[in-house]
Amino acid sequence: MKNLKGVLVVFILILSGSGYLYSQPKAFNLSTRIQFFTFTETSEIKLPVFQIGPLNLKITSTLFAGDLTIEFYDSKGEKQGNFSIANQAILPKPDSIKRPLNETVRGEITRNFENPGKGEWMVKLIPKNASGFLEINSTQDAK
Amino acid sequence: MNIHMMLFTLILTSLLSTNAISQSGITGHILIDTSKWTPVVYLSLIDNFDQMNSMTNEMIIDKALIDNEGNFRFSTKYLPEDDRLYRIHISRRSDPPASLTIGGKDENHVFFIANRKSNILLNDPGQENFLKDMIVSGYSPNRNFMEINEISSYIDSAGFTGSAIKTDLIKNAVYEKLRFYADTCSNPLVSLYALYRSRFEKNYQINQQFYNKFLKKWKNEKSGYFVEFRKKIPGTQNNSRLNGLLIGGAGLITGFLICLAFIKFFKKERNPFRDLSVQERKIFALIMEGKSNKEISDNMMIGLSTVKSHVNSIYSKLGISSRKDALNFNIEKRANGA
Numbered sequence: 001m002k003n004l005k006g007v008l009v010v011f012i013l014i015l016s017g018s019g020y021l022y023s024q025p026k027a028f029n030l031s032t033r034i035q036f037f038t039f040t041e042t043s044e045i046k047l048p049v050f051q052i053g054p055l056n057l058k059i060t061s062t063l064f065a066g067d068l069t070i071e072f073y074d075s076k077g078e079k080q081g082n083f084s085i086a087n088q089a090i091l092p093k094p095d096s097i098k099r100p101l102n103e104t105v106r107g108e109i110t111r112n113f114e115n116p117g118k119g120e121w122m123v124k125l126i127p128k129n130a131s132g133f134l135e136i137n138s139t140q141d142a143k
Numbered sequence: 144m145n146i147h148m149m150l151f152t153l154i155l156t157s158l159l160s161t162n163a164i165s166q167s168g169i170t171g172h173i174l175i176d177t178s179k180w181t182p183v184v185y186l187s188l189i190d191n192f193d194q195m196n197s198m199t200n201e202m203i204i205d206k207a208l209i210d211n212e213g214n215f216r217f218s219t220k221y222l223p224e225d226d227r228l229y230r231i232h233i234s235r236r237s238d239p240p241a242s243l244t245i246g247g248k249d250e251n252h253v254f255f256i257a258n259r260k261s262n263i264l265l266n267d268p269g270q271e272n273f274l275k276d277m278i279v280s281g282y283s284p285n286r287n288f289m290e291i292n293e294i295s296s297y298i299d300s301a302g303f304t305g306s307a308i309k310t311d312l313i314k315n316a317v318y319e320k321l322r323f324y325a326d327t328c329s330n331p332l333v334s335l336y337a338l339y340r341s342r343f344e345k346n347y348q349i350n351q352q353f354y355n356k357f358l359k360k361w362k363n364e365k366s367g368y369f370v371e372f373r374k375k376i377p378g379t380q381n382n383s384r385l386n387g388l389l390i391g392g393a394g395l396i397t398g399f400l401i402c403l404a405f406i407k408f409f410k411k412e413r414n415p416f417r418d419l420s421v422q423e424r425k426i427f428a429l430i431m432e433g434k435s436n437k438e439i440s441d442n443m444m445i446g447l448s449t450v451k452s453h454v455n456s457i458y459s460k461l462g463i464s465s466r467k468d469a470l471n472f473n474i475e476k477r478a479n480g481a
Contacts, residue, residue: 058247081245083196083243083245085241087199088201104241105199105239106241107242108249117307
């Protein structure tokens with residue numbers, strides 16, 4: 001995570017490895033939630049893939065205003081998915097970030113990878129005056 | 144009699160075409176769990192292939208209610224006349240109308256090609272991935288469109304197992320098949336879609352001839368889909384700009400050379416003695432005979448001051464400053480044949 005200064009950001013990271021303390025991990029889960037307000041800087045979130053085994057990646061974003069493009073790349077730097085959402089609604093104050101449902105725009109992508117390469121995967125955020133939140137969930141079972 | 148027959152044919156044709164348009168529309172059948180999904184179908188116009196994974200409220204152009212039997216219908220009368228890409232989607236009750244779910248069991252959308260006269264039928268086969276597996280019929284390009292989706296989904300699913308090399312080989316084979324599809328398909332939009340699914344950005348550098356041939360084949364296609372594609376092919380835009388600059392530059396240089404040639408031609412052909420008046424020519428001839436101003440004045444029966452004035456005028460017009468120059472000037476002109 002870098003370049004997230006100057007915006008209203010709440011960042012919660014939950015890492016849980018059920019077998020993390022053992023020599024042979026059985027599962028590795030990662031959950032990230034980011035809230036942003038008039039966010040414009042391109043950012044990268046690193047997703048470490050430690051082991052061989054099916055990987056499930058789910059990225060969800062709800063946008064109250066602005067534009068947001070999400071791209072994710074495997075450990076070789078090859079793009080594995082993307083989506084873009086945009087909302088032309090005007091968001092005058094940070095405290096008005098809660099919006100009626102029909103005034104929001106939502107995007108969600110789910111991908112399963114049977115053989116994800118070990119290494120650092122990456123989720124790239126390309127926002128433009130974006131206000132809303134983003135959730136990244138990845139789960140991986142050891143083979 | 145002939146006029147009556149023509150009128151009858153005209154009316155019949157008109158009625159038939161009206162009937163054809165009135166039959167056009169997008170109809171579908173989908174069975175949803177209404178406790179989870181809002182019973183509304185949204186129709187979006189996708190202006191270019193890069194927007195397939197995009198969602199905004201502005202992309203949604205229409206909505207239709209799903210009745211108790213699972214049927215819905217959109218009119219196509221206001222749609223553009225040419226083929227465009229459309230998307231229908233539904234939303235979970237917890238989600239806004241403008242929501243897009245890509246992948247997974249809850250994938251909520253399906254794409255198809257339609258135009259104003261299309262009669263599209265969307266049918267849910269009742270399988271697990273209800274919208275993903277929807278069958279689109281009624282307009283033939285959609286059959287090819289669905290085949291392309293099927294081919295490329297082989298990669299998307301990443302379900303094949305084996306080494307990284309094997310995976311790459313399978314991917315390359317799929318992309319090759321998609322390029323073959325693009326090359327042989329007769330519908331420009333479907334043909335271009337096949338290329339989009341083949342990751343052409345990576346392939347262009349090693350297979351430029353194919354893409355140049357493709358662009359040449361569809362050079363008359365002016366739709367936004369092709370405009371966007373041409374922007375993505377390296378060199379296409381720059382080349383056209385460069386060509387424009389080269390043509391403009393060549394035109395300017397040619398014009399300049401023509402002007403230069405004209406100036407030289409006229410300079411060469413121009414006889415400086417033409418600028419002299421009749422009186423001045425007579426005086427110039429007397430100067431050539433070695434006559435003084437006084438002798439010229441006497442010979443021509445004009446005042447000495449008038450002779451001097453004429454002589455000055457002759458010098459000025461011929462670009463000389465003395466009688467000696469005048470003699471030399473005359474010799475040079477004769478030598479040049481002027």
